[in-house]
Amino acid sequence: MNLDRSAMGRLMTVAVITVVWVSLSSSLFAFLVGGFLDGALSLLIAVAVVVAARSERVRTALATRPLNPWGTLAFAVVAISVIVFESGNLRFQSLTFMGELDPAALVRTIGAIGSILLSALLLWEVVRAYLQRG
Amino acid sequence: MKNHKALSRAGLIVVIAVSLFVCPLATGGYGLGYGLSRPAEARQIEFTPHVSTLEAEGTRQAATLATVGPGQSFEEGDPTRPKVMGIEDGDKQFGYGPLSGDPDLYAVWVTDSQGTHYLIVHKDSELLRGDVDSATGQRYQNGFDKYIRDREVIVSGLQSLNTSIRSHDESGKRFFNIGLPILAGAAVVCAVVTFGTCAPFIALGGAFMVPAFTNQESARALDDERLLEEGRLRVAEADVVSRFEGNSATGGPPQAP
Numbered sequence: 001m002n003l004d005r006s007a008m009g010r011l012m013t014v015a016v017i018t019v020v021w022v023s024l025s026s027s028l029f030a031f032l033v034g035g036f037l038d039g040a041l042s043l044l045i046a047v048a049v050v051v052a053a054r055s056e057r058v059r060t061a062l063a064t065r066p067l068n069p070w071g072t073l074a075f076a077v078v079a080i081s082v083i084v085f086e087s088g089n090l091r092f093q094s095l096t097f098m099g100e101l102d103p104a105a106l107v108r109t110i111g112a113i114g115s116i117l118l119s120a121l122l123l124w125e126v127v128r129a130y131l132q133r134g
Numbered sequence: 135m136k137n138h139k140a141l142s143r144a145g146l147i148v149v150i151a152v153s154l155f156v157c158p159l160a161t162g163g164y165g166l167g168y169g170l171s172r173p174a175e176a177r178q179i180e181f182t183p184h185v186s187t188l189e190a191e192g193t194r195q196a197a198t199l200a201t202v203g204p205g206q207s208f209e210e211g212d213p214t215r216p217k218v219m220g221i222e223d224g225d226k227q228f229g230y231g232p233l234s235g236d237p238d239l240y241a242v243w244v245t246d247s248q249g250t251h252y253l254i255v256h257k258d259s260e261l262l263r264g265d266v267d268s269a270t271g272q273r274y275q276n277g278f279d280k281y282i283r284d285r286e287v288i289v290s291g292l293q294s295l296n297t298s299i300r301s302h303d304e305s306g307k308r309f310f311n312i313g314l315p316i317l318a319g320a321a322v323v324c325a326v327v328t329f330g331t332c333a334p335f336i337a338l339g340g341a342f343m344v345p346a347f348t349n350q351e352s353a354r355a356l357d358d359e360r361l362l363e364e365g366r367l368r369v370a371e372a373d374v375v376s377r378f379e380g381n382s383a384t385g386g387p388p389q390a391p
Contacts, residue, residue: 012322019318023311048315058322062325068325070324070328071321073329077321077336078321082314084347094357098364108303
C-alpha cells in the first residue's frame with residue numbers, strides 16, 4: 001500500500017502554504033505589538049520552510065522513495081493542531097480595545113480565519129490522499 | 135531494525151531534553167529573552183497622571199479669556215474655547231485642568247458620540263471637588279475629579295491587561311511557529327521512512343505546542359477579564375458624564391474639607 005505521488009505533492013503544497021501563512025500572520029502580529037525579535041523569527045521560519053520545501057534533496061527523496069501512507073496521518077496532526085490553536089485566537093469581541101479597532105487583534109483574527117481554512121483544505125487533501133492510496 | 139530503534143531512542147532523548155527547556159517557559163508565560171516575573175508585573179496597576187497640553191486655537195483667546203467665567207460651556211472645535219494649561223487628571227476624552235490665563239478657573243470635559251464638551255468651573259466648585267454638606271461643611275466624594283480618578287484607575291488596569299494579553303499571545307504564537315514547521319517536516323519525513331522513525335519528530339513538534347496552548351489559554355482568560363473591565367469603564371464614564379451634567383446622586387460619604 002503506497003501513497004500516491006501526486007497526492008503527496010498536493011499535501012506538501014497545502015502544508016507549506018499553511019505553515020507560511022501561520023508564520024507570516026504571526027510575524028505581522030508580533031511587529032504590531034512591538035515584538036521585533038519574534039516578528040523577525042517568524043519571518044525567517046516562513047522563508048526557511050519555502051527554501052526547505054523547494055530543496056532538491058526533499059524533491060529527490062519524495063520522487064524516488066516509496067511513499068508511506070503513515071505520512072498522511074502526520075499531515076492530519078498538523079492540520080488539526082492548526083485548527084485547534086487558531087480557533088483559540090478567534091475572539092471577535094476583542095477586535096476593539098476601549099472602543100477603538102485594535103490592529104493587532106484584527107491581524108490575529110484574519111490570520112486565524114486563513115489558517116483554519118487552509119488547514120481544512122489540508123485535512124481534505126489527507127482524506128483524498130488516503131482514498132487514492134495504491 | 136536495530137538502527138531504527140537507536141534512532142527512536144535518540145529522538146526520545148531529544149524530546150525529553152527539549153521538554154525540560156520548554157515546559158518551565160510555558161508555565162512562566164514568557165521565554166527567550168523575557169523576564170519570568172513580567173506577568174505579575176503587568177498585572178500591577180501603574181498610574182501615571184497625564185500632564186500633556188490640550189490642543190487649542192490661540193488666535194482669539196486673549197480677547198475671549200477676559201469674558202470666560204464659571205458655567206460657560208464650549209464644544210469641540212470652538213475657536214473661542216479657552217486654552218488649558220495642562221491636563222491635571224484624565225485624558226483628552228475625559229478630564230480637567232486649569233485655564234492658561236486664570237488658574238482659578240478649570241475646564242472639565244467629557245466625550246460622547248457628538249464630540250468633546252467643555253465646561254468652565256471654579257477650581258473649588260462643588261461640581262469639580264464634590265458637594266459640600268451644609269451642616270458640617272464637609273465635602274462629599276462625588277466630585278468630577280473623583281470620577282475622573284476612578285476612570286483613570288480602570289483605564290490604567292485595562293492597558294496593563296492588554297499588554298499582558300499581547301505578551302501571552304506573542305509567546306504562544308512563538309512556540310506554535312517553532313512547533314508547526316517541525317510537525318510539517320515530520321509529516322514529510324513520515325512519508326519516506328517508517329512511522330517509528332518519524333514519531334520522535336512529531337513528539338518534538340508536539341513539545342513546542344504545549345507552551346503555545348498554555349500561553350494562548352492564559353491570553354484568553356485575560357481577555358475575559360478585559361471584557362469585564364471594559365464594562366466597568368463604561369459605568370465609570372457614565373458616572374463622569376452624569377456628574378458633568380450636574381447630577382450628584384451617586385456621591386459617597388462626606389470627607390474632611
